[in-house]
Amino acid sequence: MSTDNIIEIHKLTKVFGGVTAVFELDCTIKRGELLGIIGPNGSGKTTLVNLMTGFVKPTSGKILCNGKNITRMAAHKIIQLGIARTFQMVRPFYQLPAFKNMIIPLYSPRVKQMLGGRYGDRDAVALDLLEEVGFERDAYVAYKPAGALPQGYLKRLELAKAIALQPELIILDELFSGLSLAEVASIVPIIEKLRQKGKTIVMIEHRLKELFRIADRIMVLNFGCKIAQGTAEEVMASEEVKNAYLGSER
Amino acid sequence: MFAGTLVYAIVNSFTLILLAIGFNLTFGISGVANFAYGALYVLSAYLSWMMMNLLGLPFFPSVILSILATTLFGALMYRLVLLRVRGQALSEVIATFGIGLSILELFRYLGFVGFEYTLPVFFDHSFIIAGTYIDMQRISIVVLGFLLVVLLWLFTHHTSTGLAFRGIAQDERTALTFGIDSDWIATLSVSLGAGLAAIAATIIIPLGSISPSEGYDVLIKALAVCIIGGLGSTGGVIAAGFFIGFAERFTDTYFGSHWTMIVSLIAILIVLVIKPSGLFGQQKELEERI
Structure with missing residues (x-):
């Protein structure tokens, strides 16, 4: 097993009833890269994330993380290996202040293991993490109940919860959806900073323009199959990708 | 008469809170509506009775063993079914x-019905508060009910298992991404709920007797309190416990006891009409917000 691949996926298939969501997919995620996964609605992107993080068990195929087989591992164990994810639909503790929302990730088994139970003052750590994702320091916003936060901050909170787990790989499922251009522009530097720290990032995205600016590599899915991969220019030049997005003329 | 009614209304409120808190805990954490709850309550009382009267064990070991056995039963019920x-x-x-029906009807079939099936009071003593006779057992209900609520609050807010409990209560998938095993937490929630039913039985049964029909009664009362309070909300259970507890006793005194059941049912209807998710329930409003 080469050590520069953090994830290796072999012939992964998932069938839901009669629908094949992912079909014989082969792919690798290199350590330290930012991989963008795109594809039309229903092309199997989120299913792929759910498979990688153990939320859905594959029909067949194999997933390796750092050479270790995680194909049928339970979701709560996969996170221990350093794979964190965000959800498309944010689900914070609505009644708690934003920084108090970080208590569960900061008390999680993964963080305890990584930092040996010594994490200092958790409220301070929570505020630091929130600042890292763009909650203004010394502003009231971090103390507001999550239920009163606008969508942009809720997405940042979701990102902060994933970062809090000290993961190696962060999978962002449509982080940009529902955000304005300005909000996306302010989150992009946060993602770039994570990469500088050596984190591997996978982004599922429909906002192609913004994604292409930061991604090293793009993988395109359609009907559960990989139809193209490479740099943004390469995949957009592909006939198959054009057909998938625009429909083919036959 | 007013002072006496007030004292008994407080006792009644804490009785209801004790009855509902286990059901509420289980539902609040894992979303499992444990309809065997009343049966577990009765089961633990019969277990204590059998250990004391058939095996001749002293009171405290018997009740502790039966509380533990009921807790274990809850865990097994989750894992196996x-x-x-x-x-x-x-x-x-x-x-x-x-499961509840089988337990209750089994005891009825085996003939465990009658006034001899009861548990002893903790302290046989009574005194007068505000001109009203009140026995130590009823005082124990108030004290222990209060303690249990405080302990539960400390547990869910200040221990990491408690935090994990609240995490899964919020969202099971998010809990999984934080490395929390949701099946294990759900098992704990059902088993702790069962244990709380057993504790409630130990404290409340001495005032009456153990019978299979008590199981159905307890389930209905627990459901009523939880629905009025807002399923899964501890604050709701306390508020609803007092609401129904006071309504029942004051109806008894001033209108007659044949109105008691009607008043609590009307209370449920009114609350549900005005606030469909219960007094403290926020589920519905939050869903609407998204």
């Missing part, structure tokens, strides 16, 4: 109700 129908609310209700 509920795990298989997890997430299907209707199947969970049917499965737990079936």
Whole structure:
């Protein structure tokens, strides 16, 4: 097993009833890269994330993380290996202040293991993490109940919860959806900073323009199959990708 | 008469809170509506009775053993049955109700009915508060009910297992991404709920007797308190416990006891008409916000 691949996926298939969501997919995620996964609605992107993080068990195929087989591992164990994810639909503790929302990730088994139970003052750590994702320091916003936060901050909170787990790989499922251009522009530097720290990032995205600016590599899915991969220019030049997005003329 | 009614209304409120808190805990954490709850309450009382009267064990070891046994029973019920129908609310209700029905009707079939089936009071003593006779057992209900609520609050807010409990209560998938094993937490929630039912039985049964029909009664009362309070909300259970507890006793005194049941049912209807998710329930409003 080469050590520069953090994830290796072999012939992964998932069938839901009669629908094949992912079909014989082969792919690798290199350590330290930012991989963008795109594809039309229903092309199997989120299913792929759910498979990688153990939320859905594959029909067949194999997933390796750092050479270790995680194909049928339970979701709560996969996170221990350093794979964190965000959800498309944010689900914070609505009644708690934003920084108090970080208590569960900061008390999680993964963080305890990584930092040996010594994490200092958790409220301070929570505020630091929130600042890292763009909650203004010394502003009231971090103390507001999550239920009163606008969508942009809720997405940042979701990102902060994933970062809090000290993961190696962060999978962002449509982080940009529902955000304005300005909000996306302010989150992009946060993602770039994570990469500088050596984190591997996978982004599922429909906002192609913004994604292409930061991604090293793009993988395109359609009907559960990989139809193209490479740099943004390469995949957009592909006939198959054009057909998938625009429909083919036959 | 007013002062006496007030004292007994407080006792009644804490009785209801004790009855409902276990059901509420289980539902609040794992979303399992444990319809075997009343049966577990009765089961633990019969277990204590059998250990004391058939095996001749002293009171305290008997009740502690039966509380532990009921807790274990709850865990087994989850691992062996509920795990298989997890997430299907209707199947969970049917499965737990079936288990409860079997337990209660088994005891009825075996002939465990009569006034001799009861548990002893903790301290046989009574005194006068505000011109009203009140016995130590009723005082114990108030004190222990209060203590249990405080302990539960400390547990869910200040221990990491408690935090994990609240995490899964919020969102099971998010809990999984934080490395929390949701099946294990759900097992704990059902088993702790069962244990709380057993504790409630130990404290409340001495005032009456153990009978299979008590199981159905307890289930209905627990459901009423939880629905009025807002399913899964601890603050709601306390508020609803006092609401129904006071309504019942004051109806008894000023209108007659044949109105008691009607008043609490009307109270449920009024609350549900005005606030469909219960006094403190926020589920519905939050869903609407998204």
